Amino acid sequence: MTKLYVGNLPFSASEDQVRAMFAEIGTVESVALINDRDTGQPRGFGFVQMSQADSARAIHALNGKDFGGRPLRVNAAQERERSGGPRRH
Numbered sequence: 001m002t003k004l005y006v007g008n009l010p011f012s013a014s015e016d017q018v019r020a021m022f023a024e025i026g027t028v029e030s031v032a033l034i035n036d037r038d039t040g041q042p043r044g045f046g047f048v049q050m051s052q053a054d055s056a057r058a059i060h061a062l063n064g065k066d067f068g069g070r071p072l073r074v075n076a077a078q079e080r081e082r083s084g085g086p087r088r089h
Contacts, residue, residue: 001029002055003077007045009033010068018046025061026054047077 006018015031022028033046050058055076063074 001049002052004048004050004055004058005045005073005075005077006048007073008070009042009044009046009072010070011042011044013042013068018048021062021067022048022050022058025058026050
């Protein structure tokens with residue numbers, strides 16, 4: 001599986017809408033849209049997991065595509081290093 005970063009999403013986007021868009025390209029394993037941990041409001045990005053072959057097709061087909069009046073940014077997600085420090089509250 002490959003995890004894709006999907007950025008510049010409209011704040012009104014739902015997981016179902018994002019899943020439907022990527023499902024036109026291939027089989028979607030999971031969709032996660034990210035919300036601000038303090039306010040609960042959408043942050044305008046998320047992650048989609050697909051097979052490696054489907055991911056490559058999705059990047060080619062959807063990067064720059066208009067979605068809700070905004071050009072999407074779709075690329076392979078970079079693993080984030082976790083810091084060992086305490087969490088913010």
